[in-house]
Amino acid sequence: MPRFAANLTMMFNEHAFLDRFEAAANAGFDAVEFLFPYDFPAEAIGEKLSANGLSVVLFNLPPGDWSKGERGLAALEGRQAEFRASVETALSYARILGVPRLHMMAGIAERTDVAAAARYREALAHAADAAGENGLDLLIEPLNPRDMSGYFLNDFDQAAELIAALDRPNLKLQFDIYHRQILHGDMLKGLERLMPITGHIQTASVPGRNEPGTGELDDFRIFAALDELGYAGHIGCEYRPLCDTVAGLGWRERLQGS
Numbered sequence: 001m002p003r004f005a006a007n008l009t010m011m012f013n014e015h016a017f018l019d020r021f022e023a024a025a026n027a028g029f030d031a032v033e034f035l036f037p038y039d040f041p042a043e044a045i046g047e048k049l050s051a052n053g054l055s056v057v058l059f060n061l062p063p064g065d066w067s068k069g070e071r072g073l074a075a076l077e078g079r080q081a082e083f084r085a086s087v088e089t090a091l092s093y094a095r096i097l098g099v100p101r102l103h104m105m106a107g108i109a110e111r112t113d114v115a116a117a118a119r120y121r122e123a124l125a126h127a128a129d130a131a132g133e134n135g136l137d138l139l140i141e142p143l144n145p146r147d148m149s150g151y152f153l154n155d156f157d158q159a160a161e162l163i164a165a166l167d168r169p170n171l172k173l174q175f176d177i178y179h180r181q182i183l184h185g186d187m188l189k190g191l192e193r194l195m196p197i198t199g200h201i202q203t204a205s206v207p208g209r210n211e212p213g214t215g216e217l218d219d220f221r222i223f224a225a226l227d228e229l230g231y232a233g234h235i236g237c238e239y240r241p242l243c244d245t246v247a248g249l250g251w252r253e254r255l256q257g258s
């Protein structure tokens with residue numbers, strides 16, 4: 001049976017961020033992920049993890065100024081120094097929190113912009129090497145344009161080609177089932193083909209981005225396929241609950257015995 005990590009950016013929003021750790025543990029999770037820890041000292045988050053017997057399986061590098069629409073610095077012009085500083089910030093949090101992987105967002109840029117593509121590649125190589133020196137994986141995730149308009153990395157083959165070209169053992173794909181379905185479909189074949197380069201999986205129903213089992217896909221068939229493919233990592237529950245988070249967790253009972 002797959003293991004699930006609660007995404008504390010989307011789930012347990014009934015509570016303030018630092019209180020979501022206890023809520024997730026009380027709801028039976030042993031692992032969490034979140035987008036960004038940087039509003040809080042790493043030590044404060046570390047205390048919440050250890051007090052609640054949780055591990056953190058993923059978070060992102062700082063994305064630039066989110067409130068101004070920035071969604072990563074890597075491909076942006078004139079932001080290389082800031083980008084490199086953001087790698088160091090993420091690594092300092094990673095060392096304290098013990099996370100095994102980081103997601104690097106690409107930024108808003110045209111996919112046909114050759115200079116942006118070169119900046120992104122260079123940033124990726126730098127971040128992957130820095131992560132590798134710390135024993136971490138570095139992940140990239142294609143995002144669909146409905147949720148993230150203008151995002152540079154918006155195609156799973158584009159991601160796979162970059163991972164092959166950069167040829168770093170710790171550079172991997174973040175396979176978000178929700179984005180994959182919106183961008184390409186062909187879910188089971190896509191998982192089978194991309195599993196060798198996949199470092200983390202996330203789930204949400206499509207198109208609502210809610211609890212598994214509430215959308216157009218057979219999410220439970222997909223979870224079974226992940227088992228069959230030998231995926232041993234956590235599946236991040238990156239969904240917006242339709243109701244109270246705990247009341248909406250009934251979908252996990254459908255996994256018993258699967």
Ligand SMILES: O=C(O)C(=O)[C@H](O)CO
Nearest residue numbers: 035060103141143176238
């Ligand atoms: O949006 C997603 O699916 C993510 O996982 C990113 O980390 C943040 O946008």
Ligand SMILES: [Mg+2]
Nearest residue numbers: 141176202238
């Ligand atoms: Mg995701």
